[in-house]
Amino acid sequence: MNDARISHRAELDLLENGREFYDSAYAAIRGARREVLLETFIWFWDEVGKGLMDALEAAARNGATIDVTVDGFGTVDLPDECLKRLSDLGIKLHIFDPTPRLFGWRPKWLGRLHRKLLVVDGEVAFVGGINYADDHVIENGPMSKQDYAVRVRGPVVGEIRHFMRRSIDNGLGYLRKPRWQRYRRLPAAWRNDGESRTVFVTRDNADHPDDIERYYLMSIRAAEHEIVIANAYFFPSYRMLRHLRQAVERGVRVILVLQGKPDMEYARAAATTLYDYLLDAGVELYEFVERPLHAKVAVFDREWSTIGSSNLDPLSFALNLEANLFIFDAGFGEALRERMDKLLAACERVTREHIPQQTGWRHLLRIIAFHVARRFPRWLRKLPGYRQQFDDDMPSRLTQSGTEARPRSPR
Numbered sequence: 167m168n169d170a171r172i173s174h175r176a177e178l179d180l181l182e183n184g185r186e187f188y189d190s191a192y193a194a195i196r197g198a199r200r201e202v203l204l205e206t207f208i209w210f211w212d213e214v215g216k217g218l219m220d221a222l223e224a225a226a227r228n229g230a231t232i233d234v235t236v237d238g239f240g241t242v243d244l245p246d247e248c249l250k251r252l253s254d255l256g257i258k259l260h261i262f263d264p265t266p267r268l269f270g271w272r273p274k275w276l277g278r279l280h281r282k283l284l285v286v287d288g289e290v291a292f293v294g295g296i297n298y299a300d301d302h303v304i305e306n307g308p309m310s311k312q313d314y315a316v317r318v319r320g321p322v323v324g325e326i327r328h329f330m331r332r333s334i335d336n337g338l339g340y341l342r343k344p345r346w347q348r349y350r351r352l353p354a355a356w357r358n359d360g361e362s363r364t365v366f367v368t369r370d371n372a373d374h375p376d377d378i379e380r381y382y383l384m385s386i387r388a389a390e391h392e393i394v395i396a397n398a399y400f401f402p403s404y405r406m407l408r409h410l411r412q413a414v415e416r417g418v419r420v421i422l423v424l425q426g427k428p429d430m431e432y433a434r435a436a437a438t439t440l441y442d443y444l445l446d447a448g449v450e451l452y453e454f455v456e457r458p459l460h461a462k463v464a465v466f467d468r469e470w471s472t473i474g475s476s477n478l479d480p481l482s483f484a485l486n487l488e489a490n491l492f493i494f495d496a497g498f499g500e501a502l503r504e505r506m507d508k509l510l511a512a513c514e515r516v517t518r519e520h521i522p523q524q525t526g527w528r529h530l531l532r533i534i535a536f537h538v539a540r541r542f543p544r545w546l547r548k549l550p551g552y553r554q555q556f557d558d559d560m561p562s563r564l565t566q567s568g569t570e571a572r573p574r575s576p577r
Contacts, residue, residue: 176320176364178498180473182505184214184302187294187315192217194286194317198225202232203330205283207240207475208297211248218298219248226255230287233334235260237279240297260334262487280486281368282315282475285330291323292316293366293491295398295462295475302460309429311460312509314502316473316491322364329368329489362495369476369488378476378490379483383409385466385492389418394506395464396423396454399477401436406478411447419450423509426453429460436479441521452513462490465506469499 181187195202195218202225209215222232234252238261252259262279284292294315296302304310369378379402386393386409393413400422414420422444428434434453444451462478465471474490476482493499 176318176322176362176493176495178362178364178493178495179317180498180501180505181292181294181296181315181317183304183313184296184310185304187292187296187302188214188217188298190317191284191292192221194284194290194292195221196224197228198230198232198286199228200230200287201285202230202234202287203283203285203327203334204233205235205279205281205330205333206298207237207278207280207282208299209234209236209241209244210297210299211243211245212300214300214303215248215298219251222257223251223255225286226257232257233260233330234258235262235279235330235334237262239263239278240280258334277371277485278481278487280475280482281489283326283330283489285323285327288327289319289323291318291326293318293326293475293489294473295460304457308457311429311458312454312456313460314463314473314505316493316498318364318491320364322366322491325366329366362493362498364494365492367474367490367492369483369486371485371487376483378474378488379403379406381472381490381492382406382464382478385464385470385472386410386413388470389413389466391467392419392421393464393466394421394423394503395478396459396461396506396509397464397478398425398458398460398462399433399437399479399482400424401440401479403483407440407443407447410444410449414448420448421450421452421506421510423452423454423459423461423506423513425459426455426514427458429458433479438521441516445516445518445521451516452510453516454509454513456512461509463502463506465499465502467499468503469496470494471499471502473502 179190181190195204202222204222209218222234226232232255234257236259241261249259251257263277282292282294282296292315294313296313296315300306301309302311302313304312365381367377367381368374369376383406386406393410410420410422424437425434441451462476463471463473470492472490472492474488476486476488476490482488
């Protein structure tokens with residue numbers, strides 16, 4: 167479901183980094199009695215991944231039905247031990263867009279299932295950007311990732327569950343409707359009326375290709391005092407850049423926290439091409455240098471905020487399947503803003519001394535490169551090789567000896 171309906175009276179808890187997230191998520195899974203629905207981009211067979219398997223096993227022994235959906239590119243080489251345990255416990259494993267390796271190389275690395283969602287017993291949900299891997303645990307070293315998630319109870323949990331259930335049953339993650347039937351509801355109000363409001367927003371490559379971006383743009387337009395965005399992969403549309411500049415022009419303080427110690431160098435390289443424009447616009451730029459930043463969060467006027475899987479780059483806005491929770495709750499917004507203060511304390515501010523102004527042919531080259539990079543994913547999406555699907559019977563094709571199951575070729 168992606169009608170972006172507003173749900174009221176949510177109970178919200180902000181979770182920072184892997185340890186807080188895993189402790190809370192695994193406890194919820196272990197206590198499941200009816201159903202566990204889980205989607206993730208990455209599930210690695212390390213200590214964190216084995217902890218997830220143990221929690222799922224506890225839920226299965228409680229009698230809960232379990233569906234786990236992973237991305238066929240992000241999650242690779244799950245061992246026979248894991249697959250056999252899933253099969254023996256009756257846990258259904260769904261592989262999004264599985265593609266056989268070509269000479270040991272995974273060819274289809276664009277257009278991924280990038281959502282990180284968990285719903286337990288239809289009562290509690292987790293939404294964020296944290297995968298199931300050791301590198302999200304801060305204690306594991308300087309390259310561990312900084313990230314956030316939210317645990318939520320309330321009416322929105324039913325919407326998230328319905329969306330995930332329909333994704334599995336439909337086999338695509340979205341249900342294509344005729345254009346005239348498509349419906350995208352937007353928030354009816356922007357100011358706080360004393361009640362928390364949550365909006366579950368997803369994007370796909372059919373009926374909702376730009377919903378998350380549109381909610382970001384509305385939030386930027388509505389901001390009156392301050393915008394704080396912490397995002398790992400920042401290379402947004404010109405429309406978003408223009409909205410940020412216009413926010414500064416009307417007196418809003420705009421703070422961007424980006425990667426200073428990237429896990430992938432190209433992400434920082436792309437973002438730095440925009441620094442000249444952003445500094446000229448009056449945006450405050452900070453780079454988080456303590457470890458890799460993996461966050462996808464924002465807070466507006468300490469009231470309206472978002473947490474989810476969507477980066478602000480062409481892959482998240484044009485190819486990947488993403489999910490964010492937009493939250494109107496002053497208490498939660500204040501809590502997230504306080505975490506952003508903590509994050510800023512570990513940042514270095516980017517000033518004009520660090521980034522010389524670009525003029526002449528360098529400025530022209532930057533403009534051309536920006537527009538090509540922005541449009542490339544949309545061009546790629548039109549290729550027939552990027553049709554998306556699930557392989558939903560991986561565990562059932564295990565042999566009795568536990569031989570590794572082979573993904574079938576996409577249809």
